[in-house]
Amino acid sequence: MFARLKEDIEAFRAHDPAATSTVSILLNSPGMRAIWAYRRQHWLWTHGHRLLARCLSTLSRHRFGVEIHPGATIGRRFIIDHGMGIVIGETCIIGDDCMVYQGVTLGGTGKQTGKRHPTLGDRVTVGVGAAVLGDITLGNDSKVGGGAVVVKDVPEGCTVVGIPGHITTRCGVRVHRGAAANDGRRRSYLPDPVEQTMDILSARIAQLEEEVAELRAQSPQPPTKLETSKTTLRQSGSAAAPLADAVLSQTAQKPKAQANDADASKE
Numbered sequence: 001m002f003a004r005l006k007e008d009i010e011a012f013r014a015h016d017p018a019a020t021s022t023v024s025i026l027l028n029s030p031g032m033r034a035i036w037a038y039r040r041q042h043w044l045w046t047h048g049h050r051l052l053a054r055c056l057s058t059l060s061r062h063r064f065g066v067e068i069h070p071g072a073t074i075g076r077r078f079i080i081d082h083g084m085g086i087v088i089g090e091t092c093i094i095g096d097d098c099m100v101y102q103g104v105t106l107g108g109t110g111k112q113t114g115k116r117h118p119t120l121g122d123r124v125t126v127g128v129g130a131a132v133l134g135d136i137t138l139g140n141d142s143k144v145g146g147g148a149v150v151v152k153d154v155p156e157g158c159t160v161v162g163i164p165g166h167i168t169t170r171c172g173v174r175v176h177r178g179a180a181a182n183d184g185r186r187r188s189y190l191p192d193p194v195e196q197t198m199d200i201l202s203a204r205i206a207q208l209e210e211e212v213a214e215l216r217a218q219s220p221q222p223p224t225k226l227e228t229s230k231t232t233l234r235q236s237g238s239a240a241a242p243l244a245d246a247v248l249s250q251t252a253q254k255p256k257a258q259a260n261d262a263d264a265s266k267e
Contacts, residue, residue, distance in 0.1 A: 004039075004076070005036070007076060007077055008032065008035065008036070008076075008077060008078070009022055009025055009026075009032070011077035011078075011079055011097070012025050012029060012031075012032055012079060013025065015079055015081070015099060016029075016079075016081060029083075030064040030065065030066065030080075030083045030084070031064075031066065031079065031080030031081060031082070031083030032080070033064055034060060034064040034065075034066035034068065034080060034083050034086075035068075035074070035078055035080060037056070037057075037060040037063075037064070038057075038060070038068040038070065038072075038074065039074075040056070041053040041056050041057050041060070041068075041070035042070050042071075042072070042073075042074075044056070044070065045070035045071050050070075053070035054070065056070075057069065057070050064083060065083060065084040065085060065086075066080060066083045066084070066085075066086045067086065067087045067088070068086075068088045069088060069089055069090040069092070071090040071091065072088050072089065072090060072091070072092045072093070072094070072117075073092070073093045073094065074088075075094055075095045075096040075097075075098065075122070076096045076097070077096055077097045078094060078096075078097075078098055078099075079098070079099040079100075080099075080100055080101075081099060081100070081101050081102070082101060083102065084102045084103070085102055085103045086100060086102065086103065086104050086105075087104075087105045087106065087107055088106045088117075089106055089107045089108055089116070089117035090117065091114070091115045091116055091117040091135075092106045092117035092118060092119070092120075093117075093118075093119040093120065094106075094119075094120045094124075095120055095121045095122035095123075095124065095140070096122045096123075097122055097123045098120050098122070098123065098124045098125070098126075099124075099125045099126070100125075100126045101126065101127055101128040101129075101146070102128055102129075103129035103130075104126045104127075104128070104129070104130055104131075104132075105130075105131040105132070105133070106118050106120070106126075106132050107131070107132075107133055108133065108134060108135075109133045109134040109151070112135075115135050116134070116135055117134075117135065118132045118133070118134065118135070118136050118137070118138060118150075119135075119136070119137045119138070120132075120137075120138045121137070121138060121139050121140035121141075121142065121156070122140045122141070123140055123141045124138050124139075124140070124141070124142050124143070124144075125142075125143045125144070126138075126143075126144045127144055127145050127147070127148070128146040128147070129146055129147045130145065130146060130147060130148045130149070130150070131148070131149045131150070132144060132150045133149070133150070133151050134151055136150065136151065136152060136153050136154075137153050137154070138150070138153075138154045139153075139154055139155050139156030139157065139158065140156045140157070141156055141157045142155070142156060142157065142158050142159070142160070143158075143159045143160070144159075144160050144161075144165065145159065145160065145161035145162070145165075145168075147163070148160055148161050148162055148163065148165045149163045149164055149165055150164070150165035151164060151165070152164075152165070154167070155167075155170070156171075157170065157171040157172070158170050158171070
């Protein structure tokens with residue numbers, strides 16, 4: 001047991017630059033303390049003391065902010081960095097040299113029985129706030145980006161990001177987003193609400209243009225133009241007809257006045 005404790009301390013020191021000493025790790029690392037609390041609870045669970053193991057697990061959750069079911073199987077040199085809000089389910093299996101950050105969920109997808117939680121291979125890293133859900137497998141040396149939601153198997157050496165999780169790197173080679181996945185799985189992405197709205201508006205405009213064209217084709221005469229003649233204004237019978245008569249009469253008198261002025265200047 002002490003050899004395993006020393007091994008975990010060395011793993012924490014190798015991955016955390018803030019871990020300056022063994023005493024500091026034991027006193028100030030809630031992730032380390034949560035792991036060792038889990039190992040004691042797991043021993044009780046496997047030796048038939050399941051109720052006691054669950055009670056101690058509940059106390060550890062309130063004390064360290066990390067909920068690890070005592071039935072989970074966790075390998076050697078497991079690291080919880082900035083442990084808070086972490087959930088690891090009962091049937092979860094974690095290999096050696098794995099690392100998870102705060103807010104990670106290794107959980108199920110419903111009320112299934114039996115194996116319902118993920119399996120992590122060796123040297124797997126799960127980033128901040130990521131969720132790995134269901135009976136899926138993350139291959140050796142795989143990585144899950146922060147905030148990702150993974151619900152399908154991840155091959156070895158791949159990096160997964162996004163919601164839903166999609167592969168961006170495979171064995172050190174970047175995978176283009178538009179390229180088809182080599183493992184034959186269909187990749188889907190979140191829809192863009194702005195793009196969807198523009199598509200709906202464009203379709204509606206096209207429909208209205210077709211309706212207007214049909215109405216114009218069915219019309220027997222072309223649309224009439226407005227006329228501003230004196231006769232049209234009089235026929236309108238509106239209250240503005242007298243005013244229109246005055247304006248038109250003044251307009252007709254202006255050329256006559258100009259002609260009289262020209263004759264007077266000649267004389």
